[in-house]
Amino acid sequence: MNKKQKKVLIRVIVASVLLILCAVLPTTGYVRFATFMVPYLVIGYDILKKAWKGILNKQVFDENFLMAVATVGAILLGEYPEGVAVMLFYQIGELFQSYAVGKSRRNISELMDIRPDYANIEVDGKLEQVDPDEVEVGTIIVVQPGEKIPIDGVIEEGNTTLNTSALTGESVPRDAREGDEVISGCINMSGLIKVKTTKEFGESTVSKILDLVENSSSKKSRSENFISKFAKYYTPAVCYGALALAILPPLVRMLFLSAAPEWSIWIYRALTFLVISCPCALVISIPLSFFAGIGGASHEGVLVKGSNYLETLSQTKYVVFDKTGTMTQGVFEVAGIHHNTISQEDVLEYAALAECASSHPISKSLQRAYGKLIDRSRVTDIEEISGNGVTAKVDGKNVAAGNAKLMERLGVDYIDCHSVGTIVHVAVDGKYAGHILICDMIKPHAKEAIQALRKSGIKKTIMLTGDSKRIADQVAADLGIDEVYSELLPGDKVSKVEELLDAKTEKEKLAFVGDGINDAPVLSRADIGIAMGALGSDAAIEAADIVLMDDDPLKISKAIHISRKCIHIVYENIYFAIGIKVLFLLLGAIGIANMWMAIFADVGVMILAVLNAIRALFVKNL
Incomplete structure (x- = not known):
């Protein structure tokens, strides 16, 4: 009291x-x-x-x-x-x-407790506490263990574990290391880190969230x-x-x-x-x-911009999903390795070394899966063949890594792969060594999320994507989504949502769930826009009616349950x-x-x- x-x-x-x-x-x-x-x-x-x-x-x-x-x-x-x-x-x-x-x-x-009181700036070897509003973009700030990160930025030095529960409602800490982006409101749990600020305090995530909650009433x-x-x-x-x-x-x-x-x-x-x-x-x-409903939702990491949106969400009967970044992780990962004449480890090693000079997402995924420091001195004569792949000498052996066109170009008999995703074939000294399957991985709880929505009385789930029909159909089948529309441009997504809005009754509401980065037009057009995976996404906080502060799709059914x-x-x-x-x-x-x-x-x-x-x-x- x-x-x-x-x-x-x-x-x-x-x-x-x-x-x-x-x-x-x-x-x-x-x-x-x-x-x-x-x-x-x-x-x-x-x-x-x-x-x-x-x-x-x-x-x-x-x-x-x-x-x-x-x-x-x-x-x-x-x-x-x-x-x-x-x-x-x-x-x-x-x-x-x-x-x-x-x-x-x-x-x-509890959510308001994410507001930082100060930022540490190092001056002549000593830390000085300053008002976060006074910190300019590009300033190096020091965050000690137990302190809140006051402003969004990138870690310049140090490794740590972050407690994001005040923002996401999840108690599982997240590891952060040099080069990772960090957002204001998280608590630094372990190591001292130096962060280079990328936004002013007024534009940082914590400020936008606080403004959203304060104006919800x-x-x-x-x-x-x-x-x-x-x-x-x-x-x-x-x-x-x-x-x-x-x-x-x-x-x-x-x-x-x-x-x-x-x-x-x-x-x-x-x-x-x-x-x-x-x-x-x-x-x-x-x-x-x-007020209690909005408070209970915020405790679960679901930010509702007003009671009118809570009321609309309770009437939702159709849920439309964007695919990339919403139902899938939006990051290419190695999903499988099939070897022929050499071991799986060798297939991945040769592919990662051959692709070491490329910044393509596929190359990056191979290097991440390899997981070791790449010794570029082992690699010579790298040649990138546009639309095909790369060839290089690794430890003196001729290595080719690329698609089926590259294998046909080099006259290598390859084994076709029928799995959905990107296939990287690998040949060593003119002999087929195997292939690597790379795909955009489905989020861990995505299938459970669709099942939970169905149990909660959602009539139909729909997925929209710009990906090819083959990949889209496979993802929809794996998740149990009712309808899927593929090969759509951003403008096509808006048109498709408008078609769906016209087809339903007035009392039935349609929610669109996107990652909030490139889905702003669709989020605004739907009866209720839900941005997920929106930790630090300005576009999501501004365009969506409801913001899920982590990337767990199960929170969608929880948000509907809270509203009802x-x-x-x-x-x-x-x-x-x-x-x-x-x-x-x-x-x-x-x-x-x-x-x-x-x-x-x-x-x-x-x-x-x-x-x-x-x-x-x-x-x-x-």
Whole structure:
């Protein structure tokens, strides 16, 4: 609890004790009135003050005004215990609501802890702490073990392990070494590193994420907008309704029935009507449900830009994926080695050495798979044959590494490979040595992600790619994706998404999932744009509606689960709160519900609705 909440708790306890004492003491008349006024003012002075300010500012109709009128009216009618009790229980409900909001804010606050306080710059052999805003691009900053990386950059010196849990929601640390890019907000866990900054602090990942979260509450869902409009008209309506209830029945009784008007009975019913009608349960619990949902999602490494996007995501029935970088790793890797006359290790070694002078992604993948320091002194006479491959002398032997065209050009009988991917054939001294399969590897959880989406009620999964039909069909079949469209240009992807949008119904929403780097047009065009693998991607954070802060496709189904749970809770609270209010308003109008029942209809319903709302914070493992 914060200081303000503790003060309210103390007031609640003191007022409760005083109320019990006042009820027990055998007082009458003005003495009884004076004794009950003590706990009433202890617990309600701030509500009375807010109500008076509202009247002065011509903003009369709010919950403070309703509580003030109802409790003052009860006291004037001589119902002292009920007047004090209404104010007491209202404050208990407010305290409970304040605590619940604080609890839901803690997940957001944990995310806010990624904001760095300083950056270390080395000056004359000593470290000086400076404000991250003052650090220019290209500056070398020093990050010691246990410190946050303050600004995006590239490691110039040192190796370490990074804790990225504040950004991704994942507890598994990541290794980082010289030449690797690092982003702000990660915690340096082990070694001292020197980082050359590549962005200003205001443009760094941490700043963009913080700005995204801080502004998420400004983008309200239709449910929240409905409640805001509802409260705007509802509160004045019930105030006038209460006034009519207090005046009209006694007048009718007096004028038409020639009976005593019974003013006190109908004024009491009107005051009870006011207490019941207080819209706290709706006004508090609905925004709290969305806030809790966004907080629970951020804890899982899912950043939602506003409750409107959370609402749209819950209605998603079609999920469209980009392939490269989304369902696949976007990095060529050696997937298999088939040897003929020499061992697998020798096939890979000869290929890596022959390709050592090339910067082509295929060559880089061979060198990574080889995993040893390449001794270029072993390689001579390198010749690159465009569209075919390379030839070179390795340890004095003639080595050729390339596609089938190169083998045919050299007159080498090769063994064809039917696997999907890039095939690098290797020949040594004119004899076929084997071939290496290189492909863009499917992400570890991609297949599970598709299965999880199907279980969650997604009607159809679709994949769009610029790759060849053969590769696209193979990947789609391996993952279990329903439809695949291949050999598409970026503009073709937008057109295809528009076709899919036209084919579905209005209530069914379409989500596009991309890596956020070259998918901005499609992310913007879909009903909901989800950027994944977006750690440090400016394009993703700006173009997408939802950002998954790591590259795990399983987070997509988790995000949908969070959104649906949140919306389910919102509608539960709307139906429950309105249903109870209507029932008790009718009971109050006909005199069955008294002030104590009104307390339950107001504070009790609010507490139950708030308890239900904070369930959105908790996300079960799927």
